[in-house]
Structure formats: C-alpha cells, structure tokens
Amino acid sequence: MELKEWKPIYDKIMDDFGFNKENDLKSAFILSDIINNTKNNIPLDSMEELIKNKDVYVFGAGPSLKKHIKILKSIIEDENNKNDKNFIIISADGATKALLEEDIVPDIIVSDLDGDLNAIFESNERGSVVVVHAHGDNIALIKNYAPKLKNIIGSSQVPEEIPYLINYGGFTDGDRCCFFAEHFGAKRIILCGMDFGEYTTKYSRPYLKNDIEKADGVKIKKLKYAEKLINWLMENGNSEILFINNIIDEK
Ligand SMILES: Nc1ncnc2c1ncn2[C@@H]1O[C@H](COP(=O)(O)OP(=O)(O)OP(=O)(O)O)[C@@H](O)[C@H]1O
Ligand SMILES: Nc1nc2c(c(=O)[nH]1)N=C(CO)CN2
Ligand SMILES: [Mg+2]
Known part of the structure; x- marks a missing residue:
C-alpha cells in the first residue's frame, strides 16, 4: 500500500x-537512529529473493494456531519429499513461541517487540529475519531490544518517509505480515491462526490463565482492524489470500 493510501486509514486508527x-x-x-548506528539491518532485496512467487504461510496468535501448525507440519513433510521448498513462513509476534514449540523456525518475524522476547531472540539466533515495528507505545522496548537483534528490517506506521524504515501499510503484527508479503510479490498468502473474532490465546496474551480466553476490548478492536485491512488486501492486492483450511480442501 502506498503511503498516500495509508495516511487516511492511519489517521482514523x-x-x-x-x-x-x-x-x-x-x-x-x-x-531509525539505532539502525544507522548499529547497521544491524539487512538489504530489502534479500526479501524479494525470499518471497517473490512463493506461497507464504502467515501465522497469527488466534485460537486455531496450534491446529494450523500441525497442518503446516504435514505440508512441510510433503514438500520435503518433493525436494523443492517453494514456501516460506512469516510469524506475527506471539505466534513465534508456538512455532518454536513445534521446532519450526519462521523465516521472518513481524513484531512490535511486545510478544515473547525469548522466542524472538531464539528464532533470530536460528536465522529468522525480524521486522521490528516502532510505534508510540513501544519506545522502551525499541530502545532496549532493537540494538540486540541482528538481521532486522525497521518498520513504522507513520505516513512520513523515515530513513531505514519501511511502511507498506497495515496495523497489527498479523495484517502487517500480509502487507509485507504482498509488497515483495508473494504468489499466495495462506492465513494460519488468523481467526480475528473475540477470543485470543496465551501466545498473544501470556498472562492468560487458560490457553484460549475472551479478549479485552482493545484487543477485539485491534482484531477488527486487522480483519478489515486483510479484506482490503484481498480486494486490492496482487497476491491470492486464502485460509489454510482451503489448502487442505484442495488436496
Ligand atoms: N484471535 C486472535 N488473537 C490474537 N491474534 C490474532 C487473532 N486473530 C488474528 N491474530 C493476528 O495475530 C497477531 C498476533 O500478534 P500479537 O497478538 O502477538 O501482537 P500485536 O499485533 O502486537 O497485538 P497487541 O498490540 O494486541 O499486543 C495479531 O497481530 C493479529 O493480527
Ligand atoms: N501507538 C500504537 N500503535 C500500535 C499499537 C499500540 O498499542 N499503540 N499496537 C499495534 C499492534 O497491535 C500497532 N500499532
Ligand atoms: Mg506485538
């Protein structure tokens, strides 16, 4: 999404x-200053090489997350047998921990650093690129942790051009995964754990007592925007966007 298209949406949000x-x-x-000083960013060209014309599995932290990781595992086995891996995995923040629990390291993590930081640092050590998102309510997290990550891409939501930072549109970590994949030419974007709705998981909210609980009001409102923005991308983007259940139906 162009910055001029994003601005009115940003203003409303x-x-x-x-x-x-x-x-x-x-x-x-x-x-931007952290990246300028540490040079811990990676070239954007490498993302095009990684994503263009591929199937991109985007993992969010909704109630279906664990079930969808199991489906992904069966797809990975099939692909390994075929010997031509033509897909990549992008995880939205809190979903990273659930993937690591199943020994899956995402290729890319999109995070505003308010998810499980141990999982993000472990994945980063094991090769994940981290798209670090700066917003007004994570300044301390950015200061503390962005300099300690390697292979990052800086991201912002302001409609101004900022040196070293991308803004391809999108608001929550999950929908920004999709705008990122669309920008770099994904063939298909396959949504996993992207349930939206009114329930969330301990992967999104680690303080929950149960695995799945009713989300708080702000979270529900964020999820409504996430869904709306992904619907916008389904209508206006070039990548085909579908839910992982549809892939299973195809097979
Ligand atoms: N039911 C759901 N519960 C949680 N996340 C969901 C759900 N459905 C889709 N998602 C996507 O999964 C992503 C998981 O990210 P996570 O909740 O860890 O971080 P976030 O976007 O920073 O949210 P917050 O600001 O509320 O912490 C969300 O951004 C959202 O787009
Ligand atoms: N200022 C601000 N921006 C955000 C916030 C947030 O809490 N505050 N949360 C986001 C992820 O859901 C994305 N953007
Ligand atoms: Mg987050």
Missing part, C-alpha cells in the same frame, strides 16, 4: 484508539 502521533514519530526516529 489513531483517532479511534486515542494513540499519540508525535510518539509514533519519536519511536520511528529512535529506531
């Missing part, structure tokens, strides 16, 4: 949640 635009900008420049 900021207004709706009462988030502070100046803090978003401040956070973006802090991340």
Whole structure:
C-alpha cells in the first residue's frame, strides 16, 4: 500500500484508539537512529529473493494456531519429499513461541517487540529475519531490544518517509505480515491462526490463565482492524489470500 493510501486509514486508527502521533514519530526516529548506528539491518532485496512467487504461510496468535501448525507440519513433510521448498513462513509476534514449540523456525518475524522476547531472540539466533515495528507505545522496548537483534528490517506506521524504515501499510503484527508479503510479490498468502473474532490465546496474551480466553476490548478492536485491512488486501492486492483450511480442501 502506498503511503498516500495509508495516511487516511492511519489517521482514523489513531483517532479511534486515542494513540499519540508525535510518539509514533519519536519511536520511528529512535529506531531509525539505532539502525544507522548499529547497521544491524539487512538489504530489502534479500526479501524479494525470499518471497517473490512463493506461497507464504502467515501465522497469527488466534485460537486455531496450534491446529494450523500441525497442518503446516504435514505440508512441510510433503514438500520435503518433493525436494523443492517453494514456501516460506512469516510469524506475527506471539505466534513465534508456538512455532518454536513445534521446532519450526519462521523465516521472518513481524513484531512490535511486545510478544515473547525469548522466542524472538531464539528464532533470530536460528536465522529468522525480524521486522521490528516502532510505534508510540513501544519506545522502551525499541530502545532496549532493537540494538540486540541482528538481521532486522525497521518498520513504522507513520505516513512520513523515515530513513531505514519501511511502511507498506497495515496495523497489527498479523495484517502487517500480509502487507509485507504482498509488497515483495508473494504468489499466495495462506492465513494460519488468523481467526480475528473475540477470543485470543496465551501466545498473544501470556498472562492468560487458560490457553484460549475472551479478549479485552482493545484487543477485539485491534482484531477488527486487522480483519478489515486483510479484506482490503484481498480486494486490492496482487497476491491470492486464502485460509489454510482451503489448502487442505484442495488436496
Ligand atoms: N484471535 C486472535 N488473537 C490474537 N491474534 C490474532 C487473532 N486473530 C488474528 N491474530 C493476528 O495475530 C497477531 C498476533 O500478534 P500479537 O497478538 O502477538 O501482537 P500485536 O499485533 O502486537 O497485538 P497487541 O498490540 O494486541 O499486543 C495479531 O497481530 C493479529 O493480527
Ligand atoms: N501507538 C500504537 N500503535 C500500535 C499499537 C499500540 O498499542 N499503540 N499496537 C499495534 C499492534 O497491535 C500497532 N500499532
Ligand atoms: Mg506485538
């Protein structure tokens, strides 16, 4: 999505949640300075090589996450037998922990660093690229952890151009995975654990007592935007977007 298309959507979201635009900008420049000083970013060209014309499995932290990881595992076995891996895995923040529990290291993690940081650092050590997202409410996390990661891509949600940072549109970590995959030419985007709705998991909210619980009001509202933005991408993007259940039906 172009920045000029994103701006009115951004304005509406900021207004709706009462988030502070100046803090978003401040956070973006802090991340930009970190990358300028540490040079811990990777070239964007490498993302095109990784994603173009591939099937991209995007994992969110909804109630179907574990079930969908099991389906992915059977697909991975099939692909290994065929010897031509033509897919990649992008995980949205909290979903990374669930993938690691099944010994799957995502190719890319999209995170505002408020998920399970141990899982993000372990995956990063094992080869995941981390798309680190700066916004007004994660400034301390950006300052503390962005310099310690390697192979990152900086990301922001402000409609201004910021050195070293991308903004391809999208709001929550999950829908930004999809805008990222679309930008780099994914053939298909296959949604896993992307349930939206009113229930969430301990992978998204680690303090929950049960594995799945009713989400709080702000989370439900964020999920509504995530769903709307992915619907926008289904209508306006070039990548085909489908749910993993449809893939199973195909086979
Ligand atoms: N029911 C769901 N519960 C949680 N995440 C979901 C669900 N359905 C889809 N998702 C996607 O999975 C992603 C998981 O990310 P996670 O909840 O860890 O971080 P987040 O986007 O930073 O959210 P928050 O700001 O609420 O912490 C979400 O961004 C969302 O797009
Ligand atoms: N300012 C601000 N921006 C965000 C926030 C948030 O809590 N505050 N959460 C997001 C992920 O869901 C994405 N963007
Ligand atoms: Mg997050």
